[in-house]
Amino acid sequence: MDALDRRAPALLATLGVRGPQSRTQLARGLGLSPATVTQLTRQLLTAGVIGEVDSVPSRGGRPATLLALTNRRAGAIGVKVSPSRITVVPVQMDGAVGERTVAEFDPGAPEALEVLADTIATQVQEFDGVLLGVGVGLPGAVDDQARGVVDAPTLGWSGMAVGDYLRRTLPQPVPVLLDNDVNTLAVAEHMYGEAGRHPSPLIVTIGHGIGCAIVAGGRLHRGFRGGAGELGHVPVALDGPECRCGNRGCLEALVGDDALAQRARERGIVGPQEGKSELNDRALGGHPGAIQLFEEAGTLLGRTLAGLAQVVDPDVLVILGEGTDVWELWRPSFTMALRRHLLPDRRSIPIVMEDWPDDRWAAGAASLVLFSPFDTDGLGGDQGELVRTRLHRGLTEAVEA
Amino acid sequence: MDALDRRAPALLATLGVRGPQSRTQLARGLGLSPATVTQLTRQLLTAGVIGEVDSVPSRGGRPATLLALTNRRAGAIGVKVSPSRITVVPVQMDGAVGERTVAEFDPGAPEALEVLADTIATQVQEFDGVLLGVGVGLPGAVDDQARGVVDAPTLGWSGMAVGDYLRRTLPQPVPVLLDNDVNTLAVAEHMYGEAGRHPSPLIVTIGHGIGCAIVAGGRLHRGFRGGAGELGHVPVALDGPECRCGNRGCLEALVGDDALAQRARERGIVGPQEGKSELNDRALGGHPGAIQLFEEAGTLLGRTLAGLAQVVDPDVLVILGEGTDVWELWRPSFTMALRRHLLPDRRSIPIVMEDWPDDRWAAGAASLVLFSPFDTDGLGGDQGELVRTRLHRGLTEAVEA
DNA sequence: CGGACTTACTTTAGTCACGAACAAAGGGAC
DNA sequence: GTCCCTTTGTTCGTGACTAAAGTAAGTCCG
Incomplete structure (x- = not known):
C-alpha cells in the first residue's frame, strides 16, 4: 500500500488536470495496459483517494465508469520573475487560478532573493489544499534544474543558486522547480492549451523579449544546459542596432x-517621452507610419520563423506573449513573409495566436510543478520526485484526516 | 531461451559496434542494472553467441572480464541516393566498410526505382555474413518511416513509396529502412564519430546542398513528418538569387x-565552362577573389548557424560533407561570424570538422540499420523490430551451424 | 426478444528488470 | 602479510507491468 508508485501520481494528476475519466481513457492517456490501470485504481479506490462518480452512456458496448479525485484540493504556486516585478499565483490542479500577488522587484538589489522568497512565502502560507510545490519562471537559462542555478542577463544574474536559496528559506519544506519562462509557458500550453493537441509545436513569444520553445513529440527541447529558445538573439540584420546582449x-x-x-x-x-503603448494606440488609430512599423516587424519575424521552421519542422506555430494584444497589426506581413520563405509543402502550417495575459505566465510556471507527475524522464530531478510523493501522500492524508 | 528479448539485440549490437566490453560497461552503456546484464549474458554465453575473451588488469578492484561476439559476421548494406548516382556499400557491425558499388542514376527516369533495386540486389546477394537490413539515405524527407514514403524535391520525387517497393523487389526478404541522408549521417556520427561523445550535437553538412541534424539528449530531432534539418532553405538575404526550391x-x-x-x-x-573544383583550385592557389568568395560564404554560414545555435543551444558543432575539403578557406570568417553573433557565454562552443568522404555517406545509411537495436523508441517501426530479431536469430543460427 | 457485435473492465499467469546483499578478485598502506 | 578499499560480477526475492483470456454490460438488427 505504501508503494512509492511512479504511476499513481501520474494517474492522480491526470484526473486532476483532465477531470473525471474512465479506466480505459486513463490507460490510453498514460500509455499503460488496462490491466495495470485496474490494479492501480483498485489501490487508490480502497484508499479512498479516488471514487467512481458517474457512468457515461455507452456507444455500443459496456458503459464506462468515470473515476474522479475525492479531494481535489491540490495545486501549486506559480511565480513569474521579470526585471521590474514578481507575480505569484496559486493554481489548482484542474487549472483554476487563484488570486495573484504582484510585488515590485529590483533584481539588481542585494536583497533581491530575500524579497523574492518573502513574496512567495505569503502565498505558501495561505495556500488552500495540498501544496505540491513552487514553480518559478524567469527570463534566462536554468543551468542545473536540480539545484536551480540561474543565468539571466536580463536580470543581471549569473550563476545564482535561486533554487537552493528558496528551498532553504521558504516557511515549509516544499519542492521548488525553476525554468526559463518560455519553457514554463510551453509546458502549460502542452497541458492546457492549443499546443497540447499537436505533437510538435513551435511556441513563440513576442513582447519585451522575443523567445521560443521547441517541443518535439511531446518533449520540450531544453538544449545543452537549458539555454535553448533564445530566438531574440538570432542575428537578422547585418548592421542592426546594438542589442542589450552586446x-x-x-x-x-x-x-x-x-x-x-x-x-x-x-x-x-x-x-520623446512616449513608449510602446502610445505606439500601439497610434497604429490602432490608423497612423500610417505606426502601421508600417508593425508591418516591418511582422516581416522580419515571419522571415526569421520561416528559417527556424525549415530546420525544426513543427506542425503548428503558436504565438503568444504581451505583444499579441496588437497581433492584428503584425499578422498580415508576418503571414506573408513566413509563407513566402517556407518550402512549398510546408506553407499550410497552421498559425495559432493565443491570448496569454500577464498572470497566466505565472500560472504557466505552476504547470512546471503540476506537470512533474507526468515527467517520465525525471527532467525535474529530485524536486520532481518530491512533487510526486507529495501528491500521493498529500491526497491520501487528506482523505484519512 | 527463445525469448524475443528487446535487450539482447542491443547488447549484441554494443559488442559489435564498440568491440569487447565488460559486463559493467555494458550495463552502463545500455542503462541496465548489472544484475540484468548478468542474466542476459548468461543466456547468450550458453547459447554460444558471445564468449569471454580477455580480462583487463584492475585499477584497484576486481579485474573485468571482457565479452565479445564469437561470430561477428553481421552487418548491413548502406545506400546513398543522389541526383546523379547511387552508392552502395556493405558495412560490418564493427564499422568496417566493404567494397562499394557506384551506379549512374537518373531519378527522373520511369525505371528509376527498378535501377535502384537492381543495384542494391547485387550487393544483397554477395553480402558476407548475416545481413541485418538495408539502410537508404536520400536528400529529402521521409514522410512515413514505416512505409518508406519519400518526398525529395532534389530528386523530383513526391510521395514515392520507395520502402514498400524495395521490400517487395529485393531477392530476399530483408528489412529496409529509409531516412534523410543528413539524418543517417547524424546516426552514424552518434555511433562512430565525434558527436557520439556529446549529448546534444548540431551536425551541419556543406557541399552541393546545405543540411543539418539536431540531436538532443542522444535523440535525433526528426520534426513533424521527418522534414527537420532543411538548413539550406533558411532565408538569409532579402533579395538573394532564386533557389531551386522556388x-x-x-x-x-x-x-x-x-x-x-x-x-x-x-x-x-x-x-564560363568551369565549376566548383576549379574554384577550389584557384582559392587554394591564392587567388584573392576566390578566397574572398569563401570568406563571404563562411561569414554567411557562421551567422546563420549562430542564429540556430541561439535557439537550439547545442554543445558542439560538427561540420562535414563534400565541401569540407576546402574547409580551411571557410574557417576564419566562419568562426568569427559565429562567435560574434553568439551570446557571450556560448562563444566557447567547440567546432569540430570531420572528414566524411563520399562512400561514408552510404556507410552512414547503413548505421540506420545497425542503430536500430539501440532504438528504444521504435522510430524505425516494424522494420526496426525485424532488424532486431534478425540480429538475434542470425547470430544464434550462425553458431549452431 | 434473442443473437451478433462492441466496448469496458478483471483475472491469471508469467516476464522483465531491479535493488540489496553477497562473493570474488584485485590494489595499496602500514 | 594483513587489513581495508575499490571494483566487478552474481544470487535471490520482489514488484511493476503485461498479454491473453474471460466476464460484464450495454447497443443494434432482424
Whole structure:
C-alpha cells in the first residue's frame, strides 16, 4: 500500500488536470495496459483517494465508469520573475487560478532573493489544499534544474543558486522547480492549451523579449544546459542596432517592445517621452507610419520563423506573449513573409495566436510543478520526485484526516 | 531461451559496434542494472553467441572480464541516393566498410526505382555474413518511416513509396529502412564519430546542398513528418538569387556548391565552362577573389548557424560533407561570424570538422540499420523490430551451424 | 426478444528488470 | 602479510507491468 508508485501520481494528476475519466481513457492517456490501470485504481479506490462518480452512456458496448479525485484540493504556486516585478499565483490542479500577488522587484538589489522568497512565502502560507510545490519562471537559462542555478542577463544574474536559496528559506519544506519562462509557458500550453493537441509545436513569444520553445513529440527541447529558445538573439540584420546582449542585429533589438518604441520615437510617430503603448494606440488609430512599423516587424519575424521552421519542422506555430494584444497589426506581413520563405509543402502550417495575459505566465510556471507527475524522464530531478510523493501522500492524508 | 528479448539485440549490437566490453560497461552503456546484464549474458554465453575473451588488469578492484561476439559476421548494406548516382556499400557491425558499388542514376527516369533495386540486389546477394537490413539515405524527407514514403524535391520525387517497393523487389526478404541522408549521417556520427561523445550535437553538412541534424539528449530531432534539418532553405538575404526550391535568398542558393561556382563565373574567377573544383583550385592557389568568395560564404554560414545555435543551444558543432575539403578557406570568417553573433557565454562552443568522404555517406545509411537495436523508441517501426530479431536469430543460427 | 457485435473492465499467469546483499578478485598502506 | 578499499560480477526475492483470456454490460438488427 505504501508503494512509492511512479504511476499513481501520474494517474492522480491526470484526473486532476483532465477531470473525471474512465479506466480505459486513463490507460490510453498514460500509455499503460488496462490491466495495470485496474490494479492501480483498485489501490487508490480502497484508499479512498479516488471514487467512481458517474457512468457515461455507452456507444455500443459496456458503459464506462468515470473515476474522479475525492479531494481535489491540490495545486501549486506559480511565480513569474521579470526585471521590474514578481507575480505569484496559486493554481489548482484542474487549472483554476487563484488570486495573484504582484510585488515590485529590483533584481539588481542585494536583497533581491530575500524579497523574492518573502513574496512567495505569503502565498505558501495561505495556500488552500495540498501544496505540491513552487514553480518559478524567469527570463534566462536554468543551468542545473536540480539545484536551480540561474543565468539571466536580463536580470543581471549569473550563476545564482535561486533554487537552493528558496528551498532553504521558504516557511515549509516544499519542492521548488525553476525554468526559463518560455519553457514554463510551453509546458502549460502542452497541458492546457492549443499546443497540447499537436505533437510538435513551435511556441513563440513576442513582447519585451522575443523567445521560443521547441517541443518535439511531446518533449520540450531544453538544449545543452537549458539555454535553448533564445530566438531574440538570432542575428537578422547585418548592421542592426546594438542589442542589450552586446551583439548587433539581434531580432529582439529590432522587433522587441523597446526597439519598436525607440524606432517610433526616432520617426516622430510618438513623442520623446512616449513608449510602446502610445505606439500601439497610434497604429490602432490608423497612423500610417505606426502601421508600417508593425508591418516591418511582422516581416522580419515571419522571415526569421520561416528559417527556424525549415530546420525544426513543427506542425503548428503558436504565438503568444504581451505583444499579441496588437497581433492584428503584425499578422498580415508576418503571414506573408513566413509563407513566402517556407518550402512549398510546408506553407499550410497552421498559425495559432493565443491570448496569454500577464498572470497566466505565472500560472504557466505552476504547470512546471503540476506537470512533474507526468515527467517520465525525471527532467525535474529530485524536486520532481518530491512533487510526486507529495501528491500521493498529500491526497491520501487528506482523505484519512 | 527463445525469448524475443528487446535487450539482447542491443547488447549484441554494443559488442559489435564498440568491440569487447565488460559486463559493467555494458550495463552502463545500455542503462541496465548489472544484475540484468548478468542474466542476459548468461543466456547468450550458453547459447554460444558471445564468449569471454580477455580480462583487463584492475585499477584497484576486481579485474573485468571482457565479452565479445564469437561470430561477428553481421552487418548491413548502406545506400546513398543522389541526383546523379547511387552508392552502395556493405558495412560490418564493427564499422568496417566493404567494397562499394557506384551506379549512374537518373531519378527522373520511369525505371528509376527498378535501377535502384537492381543495384542494391547485387550487393544483397554477395553480402558476407548475416545481413541485418538495408539502410537508404536520400536528400529529402521521409514522410512515413514505416512505409518508406519519400518526398525529395532534389530528386523530383513526391510521395514515392520507395520502402514498400524495395521490400517487395529485393531477392530476399530483408528489412529496409529509409531516412534523410543528413539524418543517417547524424546516426552514424552518434555511433562512430565525434558527436557520439556529446549529448546534444548540431551536425551541419556543406557541399552541393546545405543540411543539418539536431540531436538532443542522444535523440535525433526528426520534426513533424521527418522534414527537420532543411538548413539550406533558411532565408538569409532579402533579395538573394532564386533557389531551386522556388524561394529567394535561401542559404543554399548563396553558399551551396552550385551557387559558389555560379558566382565565381560571374566574377571571372573561373572560366564560363568551369565549376566548383576549379574554384577550389584557384582559392587554394591564392587567388584573392576566390578566397574572398569563401570568406563571404563562411561569414554567411557562421551567422546563420549562430542564429540556430541561439535557439537550439547545442554543445558542439560538427561540420562535414563534400565541401569540407576546402574547409580551411571557410574557417576564419566562419568562426568569427559565429562567435560574434553568439551570446557571450556560448562563444566557447567547440567546432569540430570531420572528414566524411563520399562512400561514408552510404556507410552512414547503413548505421540506420545497425542503430536500430539501440532504438528504444521504435522510430524505425516494424522494420526496426525485424532488424532486431534478425540480429538475434542470425547470430544464434550462425553458431549452431 | 434473442443473437451478433462492441466496448469496458478483471483475472491469471508469467516476464522483465531491479535493488540489496553477497562473493570474488584485485590494489595499496602500514 | 594483513587489513581495508575499490571494483566487478552474481544470487535471490520482489514488484511493476503485461498479454491473453474471460466476464460484464450495454447497443443494434432482424
